[in-house]
Amino acid sequence: MTDTSELVAQLADRVQLLEDKLAIMHIISAYGPAVDSGSAEAVAGLWTEDGVYDVDTGSMSGRAEIESMVRSSNHQSYIHGGCAHLVGPPHIAIDGDTAVATCHSQLVLRDTETGVNRVARITANRWEFARRNGEWKVTLRTNRLLDGRADARDILASGVTATV
Amino acid sequence: MTDTSELVAQLADRVQLLEDKLAIMHIISAYGPAVDSGSAEAVAGLWTEDGVYDVDTGSMSGRAEIESMVRSSNHQSYIHGGCAHLVGPPHIAIDGDTAVATCHSQLVLRDTETGVNRVARITANRWEFARRNGEWKVTLRTNRLLDGRADARDILASGVTATV
Amino acid sequence: MTDTSELVAQLADRVQLLEDKLAIMHIISAYGPAVDSGSAEAVAGLWTEDGVYDVDTGSMSGRAEIESMVRSSNHQSYIHGGCAHLVGPPHIAIDGDTAVATCHSQLVLRDTETGVNRVARITANRWEFARRNGEWKVTLRTNRLLDGRADARDILASGVTATV
Numbered sequence: 486m487t488d489t490s491e492l493v494a495q496l497a498d499r500v501q502l503l504e505d506k507l508a509i510m511h512i513i514s515a516y517g518p519a520v521d522s523g524s525a526e527a528v529a530g531l532w533t534e535d536g537v538y539d540v541d542t543g544s545m546s547g548r549a550e551i552e553s554m555v556r557s558s559n560h561q562s563y564i565h566g567g568c569a570h571l572v573g574p575p576h577i578a579i580d581g582d583t584a585v586a587t588c589h590s591q592l593v594l595r596d597t598e599t600g601v602n603r604v605a606r607i608t609a610n611r612w613e614f615a616r617r618n619g620e621w622k623v624t625l626r627t628n629r630l631l632d633g634r635a636d637a638r639d640i641l642a643s644g645v646t647a648t649v
Numbered sequence: 650m651t652d653t654s655e656l657v658a659q660l661a662d663r664v665q666l667l668e669d670k671l672a673i674m675h676i677i678s679a680y681g682p683a684v685d686s687g688s689a690e691a692v693a694g695l696w697t698e699d700g701v702y703d704v705d706t707g708s709m710s711g712r713a714e715i716e717s718m719v720r721s722s723n724h725q726s727y728i729h730g731g732c733a734h735l736v737g738p739p740h741i742a743i744d745g746d747t748a749v750a751t752c753h754s755q756l757v758l759r760d761t762e763t764g765v766n767r768v769a770r771i772t773a774n775r776w777e778f779a780r781r782n783g784e785w786k787v788t789l790r791t792n793r794l795l796d797g798r799a800d801a802r803d804i805l806a807s808g809v810t811a812t813v
Numbered sequence: 814m815t816d817t818s819e820l821v822a823q824l825a826d827r828v829q830l831l832e833d834k835l836a837i838m839h840i841i842s843a844y845g846p847a848v849d850s851g852s853a854e855a856v857a858g859l860w861t862e863d864g865v866y867d868v869d870t871g872s873m874s875g876r877a878e879i880e881s882m883v884r885s886s887n888h889q890s891y892i893h894g895g896c897a898h899l900v901g902p903p904h905i906a907i908d909g910d911t912a913v914a915t916c917h918s919q920l921v922l923r924d925t926e927t928g929v930n931r932v933a934r935i936t937a938n939r940w941e942f943a944r945r946n947g948e949w950k951v952t953l954r955t956n957r958l959l960d961g962r963a964d965a966r967d968i969l970a971s972g973v974t975a976t977v
Contacts, residue, residue: 651817653817654816654817657817657820657821657824660824661820661824664824664827664828664831667831668827668831671831671834674902675904675905677902678901678902678903678904678905678915678916679904679973681901681916681917681969682904682915682916682917682937682969682970682972682973683969683970683973683974685917685937685959685966685969686937686966686967686968686969686970686973687966687970688969688970688973688974691970691973691974728961728966729961730961731935731958731959731960731961732935732959733917733919733935733959735901735917735919735935736901736902737901737902738902739902757919757932757935759935759959759960759961761961764960765931766931766932766933766934766935767932768932
């Protein structure tokens, strides 16, 4: 190859990596708006068909179970009373066709009687991704409450000690 | 064209799109620091000359009205008592010379008597952008309180169901 | 040079700038997960060897002092009781081999007796970076409480009035 075509090939790889990182951000930034609007299919569609959403109180496997969570009376009472699932800027590590993103999330809930908002939960998030047919999807999201439990700290540590 | 020059042209388009996305992030990430420092011109300058900032309590049209909000005694009392306008990571969809970004925001206010911070507002945000003379500017930002009202959910849904 | 090789050289510069911005985001997004997991070396490693972390209550100089803060009984009581150091999306200005990023942060602390979370602090952040041996590192992070004090507003203003 000529020098130019070699340089172009290297640039193409670098641009692809940048696109991958923004694609991961794009997925994570969709979660809050989708779940707080009750857009059950949009939420579930962030995951692979067999993707898993593992939270402290249990684990949802596959899109149908994730959609059911969004449609549950519990979640519907949140969004009709006022809530915000706030997901922070992710720390992203990409390795070929898989990726891991680590961040915090907050759940702010409005008390429907008093109108007062409270930070109901602070949570450690680990998002695992795979590229399937050229598109990134969540394969596993693991959330653990930041209430002092060790596994929440483990989630945060694993996301930053491997890549710093 | 040769294969290389064709590939370079495609790469240039991809780089432009990445730059556009980061430009949108750059504007949105300026809002909180600008408004919480009372930088009225910097806030208003994020919008086009005739841009609109539509909030629950009314709509500001044009930069002069947006500057007036920043200089109002109400806003000044917030920033001199302690406040944070926290804007979350945006979910961005670009279509040529226009773009839409969807995210949450939070207003945290400090009680000047007790020193206690409270989440005074959680809000659904829709930011619409246009490229004018090569520069992205906000044409319309619509904010609706996440207190259970349907139009707040509509804002969030419209940002993610079109692009997921 | 031919037109193509000239265009490739320009593209390489643009890609480098995008990579620099994402590298800055990558560092800032590591702080919260690292500090909330007690990963003292990972926290300190975000700074240069002689980097400074200047907070309202004092200034830490060099990695050893930053590690000591993470290992302090005060910080350890936070993370074992439940806390989240939430750092918002940064507004980034890059100038060659230095950069400035401006954002908000929040500290949410859980009361270990009641289990109630409260927003203990809202803070203005200014991060200064330098590229050392091809790698971005924090040279100075300055945090000031958003409790009405003027220097917190100054930090936020300086980050957005220079670049808007």
